[in-house]
Amino acid sequence: MVVYLNEPVQVGAVFRQAGVVPRWFFYHGRKIKVQEVTYCWKENIGQTLFHHFSVSDGINLYELVFQPERLHWKLEAIEDAAP
């Protein structure tokens, strides 16, 4: 089941030439380590660009959204890994 959160989060990420790779983030005071970036895609809303990252900690699936214009991260949604 997907739970939509849309909450600002603190994210540790590596900025490489090929793009951004989130490594960990804090959710409810708990540090969640990213085991796999399963997919990423971009979205434009008006002139604002958003980078979406589907990431897994090995148990659950999370969708992180990065807004480069404001250097702002959000946790968009959490999904239980076992459907």
Added chain:
Amino acid sequence: MSERTIMHLDMDAYFASVEQQCNPALRGKPIAVIGSGARTIITTSSYEARVWGVKTGMTVYEARRRCPHIILVEGNNTKYTDTCAELVSVYRCFTPLVEVYSVDEAFLDLTGSLQLFGSAASIARHIKQSVRKQFGLTCSAGIAPNKLLAKLASDLHKPDGLAEITPEAVPGFLDNLPVSKLCGIGKKVELKLATLGIHTCAELGRADPMLLRHHFGIIGEVLHRMGRGEDESPVVPLESEPEAKSIGHSMTFSADIYQRDILDAYLLQLSEMVGRRVRREGFCGRTVSLTVRYADFTTFTKQHSLHNCIQESLDIFRAAQEILSSFRLQQAVRLLGVSLSGLSKDTGQIPLFPEQQRSQVITRAMDEVNSRFGDFSLTWGSLLKRYNHAGVISPAWRPEGTHKISF
């Protein structure tokens, strides 16, 4: 036309594969991607679900009946269209002649690229490798002297296939191939050909062109050439695509609607969606069309041609409203569509009358706000509870230009 080398690339179970890549828990399982509306159908199913007979276009009920443990995933059009745009960038590394045929299919003209990159098969392997590495997805490639045969070739070894039909192999390949396998021959044409005793491509190629012309009109000659594996249509890159002849949007409601005020609100939303695209592309149009689908799927389109070219959403809305008022609704409405055709480039004529000038200024201001913050950021009060379902990606969708349709 001199000998060409065309490649057709077809992403395998595209939407389903993207979702399986996104969510590791879905990999290797029967899944189907569905729309977000209440009356959704199966948009794509994974290969694991296809084993159970789950197909595109099937109702969710039927899919569940065939495969009770199927996992239904709500599609995300932004994910698929952005990936398509990225895929096109990969293809463009090998040739500038890339025709985006649909969100998951593309034709590449490699004729001029072979000296740079080697054989078409090696280019196909490079592309398949890049797509797998970058997106975790697989695609099937078909190589042939034209688009018709390249599309047939990509279907030969799906999924993750690579097939080449050389010019010498064409006659043997078409010999026993049913005509229904040719892109562009649908059920009706297939049945009509069967009544003439034509079942295979070879039979179609040997048929008298005059006989085919007699039964199918001008298309008869095209069919004859298709039967011989001939297709001279060029690969048309995005920048060379002809300009749109019409711009339109439609929406299927989650429940059938009778009430005129609710229909009017949806008409306004559709008119704004059409108007925004028309203005963004610098067009104006003379003919407004309204498509209505009743609850029993009876569908009809009525149109109204105006004396002047229009591009303002409210003008499109008023014309659509006039069409809707011109007849009595026989049933509740399932789908509404609005389009503007008879398009010409907007010459930027300044309106003569103050009221029109004011309306234009307001529209420009609204467009500027919506371009900055996203569609419908600033809109009419009656659209605050607007339709918000992501529809199925239109076959006309393209990553750039007039056909770049937002959902």
